[in-house]
Structures are given as C-alpha cells and as structure tokens.
Amino acid sequence: MIVAGWLMLPDPHQGVCLKRGFLTVEHGVIRSVELGEEIFMADMGGAGTIVCPGFVDAHMHLPQVPVIGADGLGLLQWLERVVYPAEASWADPDMAAEATDHAVRTLCSFGTTAFAAYATVHFDAAKAAMRAAAEVGVRALIGQVLMDRNAPDELVRPAAQLLQEAAKHDQIGRVRPAVSPRFAVSCTPELLAGAGKIAAMTGQFVQTHLSETRDECAKVRELFDGLSYTEVYARAGLLRRRCVLGHGICLDDEERKTIGVSGAAIAHCPTANAFLGAGMMDLRRNVEAKIRPAPGSDIGAGPDRSMVRVARAMLDVARLRGDIAPPASHAWWSITGGNASVLGFDDAGQIEQGRSADLLLIEPDIELELGEDEPSIDPLGALLYAWDDRWLKRTLVHGKTVYASL
Ligand SMILES: [Zn+2]
Structure with missing residues (x-):
C-alpha cells in the first residue's frame, strides 16, 4: 500500500516538520519513506493530505x-x-x-x-x-x-x-x-x-x-x-x-x-x-x-x-x-x-521505516503555506490552532482502517 501527502516527520531541532513524499506499507509496517517525489499510484492521500503519525x-x-x-x-x-x-x-x-x-x-x-x-x-x-x-x-x-x-x-x-x-x-x-x-x-x-x-x-x-x-x-x-x-x-x-x-x-x-x-x-x-x-x-x-x-x-x-x-x-x-x-x-x-x-512505544508515534503504520490522513480546509521557505504563517501553528476534528478523514492502525469519515 502507498500513502502519499505531506508527511509529518521527526525533526531534531523543531520536533516535527512537514515534507512532501510517500510511504509504503506492508503487513501493517512502514517499509519505506520516500521524500520529494510526485507519486501517481498512491492508494491513499494526495497533494492536499497531511499524513501524521497516530x-x-x-x-x-x-x-x-x-x-x-x-x-x-x-x-x-x-x-x-x-x-x-x-x-x-x-x-x-x-x-x-x-x-x-x-x-x-x-x-x-x-x-x-x-x-x-x-x-x-x-x-x-x-x-x-x-x-x-x-x-x-x-x-x-x-x-x-x-x-x-x-x-x-x-x-x-x-x-x-x-x-x-x-x-x-x-x-x-x-x-x-x-x-x-x-x-x-x-x-x-x-x-x-x-x-x-x-x-x-x-x-x-x-x-x-x-x-x-x-x-x-x-x-x-x-x-x-x-x-x-x-x-x-x-x-x-x-x-x-x-x-x-x-x-x-x-x-x-x-x-x-x-x-x-x-x-x-x-x-x-x-x-x-x-x-x-x-x-x-x-x-x-x-x-x-x-x-x-x-x-x-x-x-x-x-x-x-x-x-x-x-x-x-x-x-x-x-x-x-x-x-x-x-x-x-x-x-x-x-x-x-x-x-x-x-511510554516506551518504540513501534509507534513516528513515520519511520520499521514502525507500525499507525497513521492519520488529515485534509485541512484552510490554506497552509506548505513547502514555503519563509511562510508568513507557520503551517504547523495553523494546523494546531485552527484544528477541526472534521479534518481527520481516516485513521489507520497497523495498516488497517479503524476509522473513516463519511
Ligand atoms: Zn487520571
């Protein structure tokens, strides 16, 4: 399975950052994380999706x-x-x-x-x-x-x-x-x-x-x-x-x-x-x-x-x-x-090769300045402060959908 979008990835300085890319999932586990590539074969996600760890x-x-x-x-x-x-x-x-x-x-x-x-x-x-x-x-x-x-x-x-x-x-x-x-x-x-x-x-x-x-x-x-x-x-x-x-x-x-x-x-x-x-x-x-x-x-x-x-x-x-x-x-x-x-959960909490595919697919209905070097509004700040539960479109646990919005 391929999941594409803006991936929320760990960042040693800021905590997390958002980077364009996709990940492959096999048997519930993240097998690879690829950055910066356009993907046309994604099973889930897309250009307007933020893919976040659960x-x-x-x-x-x-x-x-x-x-x-x-x-x-x-x-x-x-x-x-x-x-x-x-x-x-x-x-x-x-x-x-x-x-x-x-x-x-x-x-x-x-x-x-x-x-x-x-x-x-x-x-x-x-x-x-x-x-x-x-x-x-x-x-x-x-x-x-x-x-x-x-x-x-x-x-x-x-x-x-x-x-x-x-x-x-x-x-x-x-x-x-x-x-x-x-x-x-x-x-x-x-x-x-x-x-x-x-x-x-x-x-x-x-x-x-x-x-x-x-x-x-x-x-x-x-x-x-x-x-x-x-x-x-x-x-x-x-x-x-x-x-x-x-x-x-x-x-x-x-x-x-x-x-x-x-x-x-x-x-x-x-x-x-x-x-x-x-x-x-x-x-x-x-x-x-x-x-x-x-x-x-x-x-x-x-x-x-x-x-x-x-x-x-x-x-x-x-x-x-x-x-x-x-x-x-x-x-x-x-x-x-x-x-x-x-909590000692070494298989959860991050989008990283080898971790469980516990993932959220988020589609915000506000403009986020994603991919800009110097955005006027920090996209992660806007995502946090304007958060709306309706943006959460799908929750995957170990690669399986356990929640999907109508
Ligand atoms: Zn308590």
Missing part, C-alpha cells in the same frame, strides 16, 4: 469515557460521586470488554492510536480491557488499578491480593500491563512498596497520580506522617524512568529535583486540570528540572478527547502563566513521537 495519549481512564463532563465538583468529590460508581460496573468483565472496545474506537476517531490507561481494581476486567484494546490493534499500556483504602468497599482489595494479581498480567498483542496504584490517598504504604517491587522485578511501567489538587496533597501529608507526596512515591521505589506521574501541579523545587533525577515523566493534563479547577502545571520549572512532559487527555476528568486540543491547551497554560510557550512544532512532537518515547 496521536499518543499519556494518561487516560478507560472506564471514565461514559462519564466525561460531570461538572461542578472538586477532585475528591468527583471521584466519590461520579468515578467510583462508573468503575464499580466493571465487576462484570464483559462490560469492561464492551466499554473498552467502544472507548478505543472513539479515541481512534479522534486520532489517538496509542495510550497509557487505567482500568479498574478488577483483575478480570483489566485483562478483558487489555484483550479488547489488543483486538482493535492499538498500542497501549493498561493497568489494573491498585486501591486498598479510602474508596468504596466494592473497589478496595487487600494489598496482598492486588499485588499477586498485578504481577500476573502479561502482554497481549500490542498492549502491555502497567503497575497502577491509583494515588497515595487510596493506597497503604505496604501496597505502594509492593507496587514498586513488582515494577523493579518485571520492568513493567508505573503510572500513578501525583499532586493534582491542594486538598489531595494535604490528605497525603496527613496519611503519610507529613511526608511530601513525591517522597511517598520515592520511598516506595515507584519513581523510575519507566514511570508516568499524572499532573504534578502542586510541587516544590525539592520534589521537582527528585522527579527529574529519577527520570520519571509527568503527564501534563491541562484540560482535566481546568475542568476540576486543579490549577496550572508549571511546564517551565518542570522542564528546567529535566522532567519530561507528556501530554494526557485524562479522560474523564479531561472533557476533550482530541490530543490536538490537549496540546493546544498545554501551550495556552504556559502563556497564561506568563511563560514563553514552546512552538507548535514541539507540541505536535509531544503528542506523537515524544509521548511514544516516554
């Missing part, structure tokens, strides 16, 4: 897709009233499989073909979710949520049981398990330490939430003898390079230093932070502390399913804080190759 979402919750938009609550009340009841329905693994299939296909229709997600506390449901996502073919990390306190009875389990179950999950297709203690409030020190040991033993990714709101941070200090939120995770051995921490809004410089040295990334979820009134992450300080930022939708606290709008919100937040926002080309890199690199 988007990568660094933080979302599969069971929360149906409860997006529950307005007017702070984090802890929202968990109690909206999220926990939704997650309780995953006691039925068939329900989990069906919900995951729907959620993953929805994400693909917004261009997301790879993600790191939380399932629920149920072992069978987490497994069913991994299987359902693998059947669609997407690249993902999916974790059984670990909680042994401060949640409704039907959603907590003894630490020993959870740790035994978490260690049993295996890769299914392109989906890998992730060690996923929800957040320090709902985990005892024993559970967190056990999670750290599983990560060290198995090499599995760790995902958890960190310092999202002030109430939550106060609760953590109360539960863990006055330790900082970051220190709680550091002592449990959870901070490592293969670790993504959701939010990191209320961090002090000491905590930032600890995270930066550990190599852990922070999932930056600006749309979710705005929705729950959590605050604005300090991208500049985090980057100065060498913390890798990884944009995440945080569905369902995040009301937006489009990673392009999450990326745009990331730049908006930087500007609202009074900082200079990174250029749009970096934002495009963040939601493709950057997030893939953070």
